[in-house]
Amino acid sequence: MAAIEIRNLVKSFGPVKAVDGVSFSVEAGSVTGYLGPNGAGKTTTLRCLLGLVTPDSGEALVNGERYVALSDPAAEVGAVLEATSFHPGRTARNHLRILCTAAGLPDTRADEALEQVGLADAAGKRVGGFSLGMRQRLALASALLGRPRVYILDEPANGLDPAGIEWLRGFLRHLAHDQGAAVLVSSHVLAEVERTVDDVVIIAKGHLVRQGSLAELTSDGADAVRVRAAQAADLVPALEAAGGAVERVEDGLLRVRGLDPEAVGRIALERRVALTEVAQERSGLHKVFLDLTEGR
Numbered sequence: 001m002a003a004i005e006i007r008n009l010v011k012s013f014g015p016v017k018a019v020d021g022v023s024f025s026v027e028a029g030s031v032t033g034y035l036g037p038n039g040a041g042k043t044t045t046l047r048c049l050l051g052l053v054t055p056d057s058g059e060a061l062v063n064g065e066r067y068v069a070l071s072d073p074a075a076e077v078g079a080v081l082e083a084t085s086f087h088p089g090r091t092a093r094n095h096l097r098i099l100c101t102a103a104g105l106p107d108t109r110a111d112e113a114l115e116q117v118g119l120a121d122a123a124g125k126r127v128g129g130f131s132l133g134m135r136q137r138l139a140l141a142s143a144l145l146g147r148p149r150v151y152i153l154d155e156p157a158n159g160l161d162p163a164g165i166e167w168l169r170g171f172l173r174h175l176a177h178d179q180g181a182a183v184l185v186s187s188h189v190l191a192e193v194e195r196t197v198d199d200v201v202i203i204a205k206g207h208l209v210r211q212g213s214l215a216e217l218t219s220d221g222a223d224a225v226r227v228r229a230a231q232a233a234d235l236v237p238a239l240e241a242a243g244g245a246v247e248r249v250e251d252g253l254l255r256v257r258g259l260d261p262e263a264v265g266r267i268a269l270e271r272r273v274a275l276t277e278v279a280q281e282r283s284g285l286h287k288v289f290l291d292l293t294e295g296r
C-alpha cells in the first residue's frame with residue numbers, strides 16, 4: 001500500500017475542471033515533487049487528500065484511507081497549506097500548544113517541534129511579528145507535532161530565503177530518507193525542488209503531464225546542443241573525435257550529444273567555423289516543465 005495514493009481524481013469548480021483524472025502515488029522513504037504552473041490543480045489535489053475538498057470522483061488516500069476516516073490524523077499525516085493563518089497575538093509556542101491539545105498530544109511537543117524547525121529562539125515571540133519565512137517554519141512545526149509518517153506540503157518554500165530553502169531541502173530529505181516518511185511537496189518553481197525530490201509528478205490544467213524519477217528529470221546525458229552554421233558539416237569529424245554523437249537535423253543544423261556548448265564552441269573556433277547558433281536543448285521532464293511554464 002502506498003503512503004499517498006491519488007486515483008483518477010476529478011474535481012470541478014463550476015465550469016473549471018481544476019483536477020481532471022489525475023493518478024499517482026508516493027511511497028514511504030521518498031520525496032515527491034508535485035509540480036505545475038499556477039492554477040494547474042496542485043492545491044486542489046492536496047486539499048482533496050486532506051479532506052478539505054470533496055472530489056467529484058476518484059480517490060485521494062493517505063495510508064489507504066480517506067483523510068476523514070483516519071482515526072488519529074495528527075499521528076498519520078502532517079500538512080502545510082498555502083496561506084496558513086495564525087492568530088497574530090499568540091506566541092509560536094502557544095499556537096502549537098493549542099494544536100497539541102486539540103490533537104491529544106503533550107504540550108512538550110510544541111517546543112520540540114520549534115527546535116526541529118530552527119525557531120526555538122522565537123518560541124515566546126508573537127506570530128504577528130514573524131516574517132513569511134518564519135511563518136512557513138511555524139507551519140512546518142505544526143505538521144511535525146504528531147510525528148506523522150506522511151507529509152503533504154503546499155509550496156513550503158514560499159517566502160524562504162536561499163538559506164531557508166537549503167535548510168528545507170535537507171530537512172525534507174532527512175524526514176524521508178532517515179525517518180522513512182513519505183513526503184509530497186508542491187511547487188511551481190522547478191529549481192526550488194530540483195535538488196530535493198526523488199520523484200516528480202507534473203500537472204498542467206488539471207491533467208497529469210509526466211511523472212518519473214529525478215534521474216529522468218535531470219538526465220543530462222540525454223540533453224543535446226543545437227549547433228547552426230553554414231559550414232556545419234565541416235565540424236562533424238572534429239565533434240565526433242571529441243566524443244560527441246552528432247545528428248544532422250537539416251542542412252546547416254546539427255544536434256550534438258555528449259558535449260557541452262562550451263566544448264562545441266571551442267571546436268568551432270579551432271576549425272574556424274562561424275556559428276550562428278549554439279544552444280543547450282533540454283530533454284525529458286526538464287523540457288516538459290520549461291515548455292509548460294515559460295512565459296508565465
Ligand SMILES: Nc1ncnc2c1ncn2[C@@H]1O[C@H](COP(=O)(O)OP(=O)(O)OP(=O)(O)O)[C@@H](O)[C@H]1O
Pocket residue numbers: 013016017018036037038039040041042043044045187188
Ligand atoms: N474554491 C475554488 N473555487 C473556484 N475555483 C477554484 C477554487 N479552488 C481552485 N479553483 C480553480 O481551480 C484551478 C486550479 O487551482 P489550484 O489552486 O488547485 O492550482 P495550483 O496548481 O495550486 O496553483 P498555484 O500554484 O497558483 O497555487 C484554478 O483555475 C483555480 O482558479
